[in-house]
Amino acid sequence: MNPIETESRVGVKIRQIREGYHPARIGGQIKVLFIGESPPEPKNNKIKFFYLANSHLFWITKKAFSMAYNQQWVHNEEFLRFFQSLGCYLDDLCCNPVNHLNDEKRVQKREEGIRFLSKRILDARPAAIVTLMRQIEDHVGRAVLGASFVMIFETLPFPRFRAVRTYKEGLVDILSKLIKEGILPH
DSSP, X not given: OOGGGGOOHHHHHHHHHHHTTOGGGGTOXXXXXXXXXXXXXXXXXXXXXXXXXXXXXHHHXXXXXXXXXXXXXXXXXXXXXXXXXXXXXXXXXXXXXXXXXXXXXXXXXXXXHXXXXXXXXXXXXXXXXXXXXXXXXXXXXXXXHHHTOOOEEEEOOOSSTTHHHHHHHHHHHHHHHHHHTTSSOO
8 A cells, every 4th residue: 555545635735845855856865864753733724844844843953953064044944955955854654643643543553654664765765864753763663674774773852842952962963973974964
């Protein structure tokens, strides 16, 4: 089964927005694949999403990149294009929102997402994967094993509440490591 066949309207819209920032759109390839749990469930008909530059994940990630690269971006679109130009890309374990589901359903959707994510990882062949939520580390790890090739694998907590500082500092450390290893440019 193709995951696109089962995407919700929100999932389709998010995918279309996300694909506009794929490194291949500018002749590049994915070097660092960031993986979240799922696109966010809209609240009051508003979608908060990294690639719409209006989510908490976006702001904290932008801040970490600013620290790692000692650079500021006046416009959010400039940062998103910088992120893209580095070969960075954000994907999700699940193609549809799961943050509104009960724990049992949420875990079931994560399990279902593993083989589809594994295929996307195999197609992309990134040099590094950064999981953006500790609760999905095992699922993403199994998707990586299914893709059967070696890359750097890191996990950060989702940047909420007390984890904001840990996420930001952890991401700066990971970016520094990837720069030092030549995966990302200086």
